[in-house]
Amino acid sequence: MNLTGTSQLLRFSTVGSVDDGKSTLIGRLLYDSKEIFEDQLAAIERASLKRGDGYVNLALLTDGLRAEREQGITIDVAYRYFATPRRKFIIADTPGHVQYTRNMVTGGSTAELSVVLIDARLGVVEQTRRHAVIASLLGIPHLVVCVNKMDLVDWSESAFASARADFAAFAAGLSGVDEITFIPVSALQGDNVVAPSTHMPWYQGPTLLWHLETVEVADRFDWARRRFPVQWVIRPMAATHHDYRAAAGRVEGGTWRPGDEVLALPSGLRTRVRSIETYDGPLSVAYPPLSVAMTLEEPLDVGRGEMLVGPEDLPVLTRDLSATICWMTDQPLEIGRLYALKHATRTIRAVVDTIDHRIDVNTLERIEGVTALGLNEIGLVNLRLSAPLAVDSYRENRTTGSFILIDEATNGTVGAGMIDDRTRQQELVYQI
Amino acid sequence: MAVVDPSSRNASMVAAEAVIPARVSHLDELESESVHIMREVAAEFERPALLFSGGKDSIVMLRLAEKAFRPARFPFPLMHVDTGHNFPEVLAFRDARVAELGERLIVASVQESIDRGRVREEPGHDPSRNRLQTTTLLDAISENKFDAVFGGARRDEEKARAKERIFSVRDSFGQWDPRNQRPELWSLYNGWMHRGEHMRIFPISNWTELDVWSYIAREQLEIPSIYFAHQREVVKRDGMWLAVGPCIHPLDDEIVASKILRYRTVGDMSCTGAVESEAGSLAEVIAEVAVARITERGATRADDAVSEAAMEDRKREGYF
Numbered sequence: 096m097n098l099t100g101t102s103q104l105l106r107f108s109t110v111g112s113v114d115d116g117k118s119t120l121i122g123r124l125l126y127d128s129k130e131i132f133e134d135q136l137a138a139i140e141r142a143s144l145k146r147g148d149g150y151v152n153l154a155l156l157t158d159g160l161r162a163e164r165e166q167g168i169t170i171d172v173a174y175r176y177f178a179t180p181r182r183k184f185i186i187a188d189t190p191g192h193v194q195y196t197r198n199m200v201t202g203g204s205t206a207e208l209s210v211v212l213i214d215a216r217l218g219v220v221e222q223t224r225r226h227a228v229i230a231s232l233l234g235i236p237h238l239v240v241c242v243n244k245m246d247l248v249d250w251s252e253s254a255f256a257s258a259r260a261d262f263a264a265f266a267a268g269l270s271g272v273d274e275i276t277f278i279p280v281s282a283l284q285g286d287n288v289v290a291p292s293t294h295m296p297w298y299q300g301p302t303l304l305w306h307l308e309t310v311e312v313a314d315r316f317d318w319a320r321r322r323f324p325v326q327w328v329i330r331p332m333a334a335t336h337h338d339y340r341a342a343a344g345r346v347e348g349g350t351w352r353p354g355d356e357v358l359a360l361p362s363g364l365r366t367r368v369r370s371i372e373t374y375d376g377p378l379s380v381a382y383p384p385l386s387v388a389m390t391l392e393e394p395l396d397v398g399r400g401e402m403l404v405g406p407e408d409l410p411v412l413t414r415d416l417s418a419t420i421c422w423m424t425d426q427p428l429e430i431g432r433l434y435a436l437k438h439a440t441r442t443i444r445a446v447v448d449t450i451d452h453r454i455d456v457n458t459l460e461r462i463e464g465v466t467a468l469g470l471n472e473i474g475l476v477n478l479r480l481s482a483p484l485a486v487d488s489y490r491e492n493r494t495t496g497s498f499i500l501i502d503e504a505t506n507g508t509v510g511a512g513m514i515d516d517r518t519r520q521q522e523l524v525y526q527i
Numbered sequence: 528m529a530v531v532d533p534s535s536r537n538a539s540m541v542a543a544e545a546v547i548p549a550r551v552s553h554l555d556e557l558e559s560e561s562v563h564i565m566r567e568v569a570a571e572f573e574r575p576a577l578l579f580s581g582g583k584d585s586i587v588m589l590r591l592a593e594k595a596f597r598p599a600r601f602p603f604p605l606m607h608v609d610t611g612h613n614f615p616e617v618l619a620f621r622d623a624r625v626a627e628l629g630e631r632l633i634v635a636s637v638q639e640s641i642d643r644g645r646v647r648e649e650p651g652h653d654p655s656r657n658r659l660q661t662t663t664l665l666d667a668i669s670e671n672k673f674d675a676v677f678g679g680a681r682r683d684e685e686k687a688r689a690k691e692r693i694f695s696v697r698d699s700f701g702q703w704d705p706r707n708q709r710p711e712l713w714s715l716y717n718g719w720m721h722r723g724e725h726m727r728i729f730p731i732s733n734w735t736e737l738d739v740w741s742y743i744a745r746e747q748l749e750i751p752s753i754y755f756a757h758q759r760e761v762v763k764r765d766g767m768w769l770a771v772g773p774c775i776h777p778l779d780d781e782i783v784a785s786k787i788l789r790y791r792t793v794g795d796m797s798c799t800g801a802v803e804s805e806a807g808s809l810a811e812v813i814a815e816v817a818v819a820r821i822t823e824r825g826a827t828r829a830d831d832a833v834s835e836a837a838m839e840d841r842k843r844e845g846y847f
Contacts, residue, residue: 103553104553104556171690171705171708172690173686173689173690174682174689174690174732174733175689176682176683176733176735178735178737183553183738185733197710200710200712201712204713205712205713205714326563326566326567326570327566327569327570327595329596329597329598331599331600332599333598335598336598336599339598343566343595343596344566345559345562345563345714373594374597375594384556384559384560385551385555386558386559386566386594386595399570423710437715437717440567493713494713494714497713497715498715499715501717503719506696506717506720506721507709507717508710508712511710511712
């Protein structure tokens, strides 16, 4: 166990339904990496017996809500934690059926890697394709495809090879996915989850855990563009810090040093960083994902909702957004409707201008001529904004390229937006 | 006035000159996420409060608040729900820490709720006040008009908690509706509410028990003495070592033992069990946690042992 706090953090999502053995796979990962505690194991042993399961049902570990246990389904995103000496892991465990697309999008929004399950008996099915499409839309660069239930196909190499070929053919059409790793597993028996399988000598690759521990994840932070959305202004207003005023926030892009030129958007104010402050003392350099506070050379009125950026690489300042939106509520997104839009630390209003197309999440096909997006549907939408926003495309920066839509009547989070590259074309020049 | 053409931007130039620093440790990343959440709450809510019990998780929360808001004062008061069953060592610690920070503490008292007839002591021998404190908490939230309350709950503690959002809306009865939670994406938190609702905020959702201890060690935070091994008169009840004292009175068939033990969690004397342990230093405690084979709540909380869904049920009723 690494106690020095120097291990890396890997956030990954899993998608799949109970039938895929996804909960069993996670249960196995936690169990075999000794992350399951004895009282948890005793509880699921009792529950398995009560349900009449013929084995200790590891899936029961992850189904947290009463309704999930009763119905034997996963409804919601659950977060799981485990650590090995190499890494600490946060799993966003999400259900796989089409009616849970929004949960998959939610779980994937913070993931750097996604584990997709295929039932070896069935091969690539609609649900598998959907998982891959969503991973691609969310910009998750690494996919791990676990071909599961190998025990039920007599550990057959050809079943694995055919699932792999089918998936690879489909994934060739996906953008944003850099790397796909295929692993034949039996979550039920534990083959190739933590320990190598003795049943499949033909497979020489890594086990799932070994892969998760060692995969080089593409840097999820944006090192190129300096971005610092201001959350809060620290102003002690006390005798000891009379003139102290610092813009507090989290570095969402680039490296920052005292003396750096900055531009505040949307106000257009320009100054330099005087110091980068933290509770533990000033820093000579700040970078993602550190939370810091910046004092500026001039006492500008830079508050929440402004974003400090590097003038050498500007975001787009725009009142028109093109974005891929996943819709998350029963009441459809419709042309002409008004929503609150939260982007970084700024909340404004947005009107749905046009819907360019809907994306069939099973086939990646574009359907044009739609006027609404229903629950769990995803489409490319054009929005008009009540005030200018400083944005990047989601591909460039997952924080300054994303937003949520809020229904002002229900206060619910109804849409998740990923800003499209074409937003750039709408406002090429602006004045400062 | 300068006209800037974004097409002349040169991203690679910036990337090339920037020396990419060493990877941030996972504790740094968890800390930064929690600080980000606290600042969002300070900015988006009018009257937040931070629950401080003197337990290890809320001790970490106070340090995170210092990281988020110093050198200014916290933009919210601290609040403690005093059940009347607290360990005296923990109350002393609480008051010392609050004085050291120079922040304001509001104490909501379960005894007062009982005296005012808001709740009734549960029947039976040595009753727990665990359920009663929910009413005291909700009364305090509404009397103080708090619209957001920070809690130190973690998702690794319990499987119902594993599904709760970082921003968790509660209705005017404080109820959690697990089937009707808002999607929570990226680090965009939705703080919108109707009148009468309030938000529970869990900034250390993604921390584990070991993360908390590692952070306490890294930050050299003081903790109440009962976390370290000490000698105490206890009885074994419901499989747990409970401290004999004002809340636990041995029954005729119970044998009072004098044991060397410590607490893994800090709750009420009436329902928090001690574990046999010789760990007398932080390093020893961390070594023990790292190899522990029983969850902290499983080892030490009678309140969760009631049923498989005990925590879910209490959360639905407004419990943290």
